Amino acid sequence: MARVAVIGTGLGGLAAAARLAALGHAVTVLEQAPEVGGKLGWFARGGHGFDTGPSLVTLPQVYRDLFAATGGPLEDAVELVRVDPAVAYRFADGTPLVLPGSSVEVPAAIDTALGPGTGAQWAALMARAAAMWRITEQPFLRSPLAGAATLARLARSGSDVATVAPWRTLRGLARAHLQHPHLRTLLDRYATYSGSDPRRAPAVLATVAYVEQAFGSWYVRGGLRRLAEAVAERAADRGARIRTGSAVERVLVEGGRVAGVRLAGGEELRADVVVCGADAAGLYAGLLPPHRATRRVRRHLARSTPSLSGFVLLLALCGRTAGWAHHTVLFPEDYDAEFDAVFGVGRFRGAPQPAPDPTVYISSPDDPATRPDPDSESWFVLVNAPRHDPGRGVDWDTPGLADRYAAQVLDTLARRGLDVRDRLRWCVVRTPADLERDTRSVGGSIYGTSSNGTRAAFLRPGNAGPVPGLFLVGGSAHPGGGLPLVALSAEIAAGMIGPA
Structure with missing residues (x-):
């Protein structure tokens, strides 16, 4: 049984805590704020309430897997409601486009709003995005980073490389598939899901649109903060200790490996493993002491947008x-x-x-x-x-x-x-x-580094840190931001740490 300190109660940190506690480790979760959730926050005043971070769940199966692996069904903990229509768009010329929650109804809705044939343009693009998803999901999104081998995993065949087209931008993909300017604008928006510029972000981000339409957009009744609370409760039920109001100011490194964390008040918590759910740039710039093993990662982050x-x-x-x-x-x-x-x-x-x-x-x-x-x-x-x-x-x-x-x-x-x-x-x-x-x-960067450029998109900070015993989860680490991906980062990290 390892002593594990988890930094941060964003969903990446909470999901890692739940998985590791279920595997038999002694887990302590440390959060600087008075409540759990990280960017998945909640603000209330005078009866009005607001989710202050993500507003929908995509790929709910990822959370069903998390709850199944740690003790019980997701639906016993939260109520998921499918959002339909998914989004109402209005373009600069006043044209409205209301996208249904069901993917099979989307082409007809686009035809109605933008004219005959436009729905077929979008459907063809989504077929390409579906193929991208099938190629990249397992070798990339559900597997640890392995340097250049990560990109090599995507090159299992020439046709796969041509489909993913890592040299092409999201904007370039739009130009190849979409004639209507409003559809190009619509696709551009999906670059912002990773905090990126569509003129530099990779074409593979079209998979975000595909996932949203193929698997639906979901809301958690009572606000998405309920999801964070439910994962925190699951972690606590499995034995994890969650300490709010406990800011970590340093990751301790002794003998070339992590030894625990020091809190802002001076308390030291000894640990065999540290899982950081905080921003990767903040970890390497401020929480970790200078160490030769981290130089390459620091340089990469300094060059990233x-x-x-x-x-x-x-x-x-x-x-x-x-x-x-x-x-x-x-x-x-x-x-x-x-x-x-x-x-x-x-x-x-x-x-x-x-x-x-x-x-x-x-x-x-x-x-x-x-x-x-x-x-x-x-x-x-x-x-x-x-x-x-x-x-x-x-x-x-x-x-x-x-x-x-x-x-x-x-x-x-x-x-x-x-x-x-x-x-x-x-x-x-x-x-x-x-x-x-x-x-x-x-800087308030929502997703850590952007996906501006192929290397930035495919080579984010890895889940295994360069110092033994250090692991990273959350939106600034591999495989990226968004509720499904941060849960996958926790699944990857827990799998690398293994059972007690």
């Missing part, structure tokens, strides 16, 4: 919006200008800034747990944003900046036909700087 962050408004609204969808996305006229701004490239080269005309994403579940009465709504409003980077980029703590940009986002909503300013009870603003403080993600 950090993922984008998010600027969030939590809107408590009176009244209800007729015909409102669970998820709504309002696209700008110039999507490239948005990516240029948040990454500081192109027309904003070297000077990242809040996008002047951003895409606006709105999540508003029809769930009594999120509102004080039937005649009210709670909107989580997100726009892509540059990370918090004082001195070299955007300092989100600059006095007045957050309030000015919040007003700009509300104005953007109004211009696109959703003026809610006269319905506003109150508004809470959350910036990338707030995300950094709350979750210790460097």
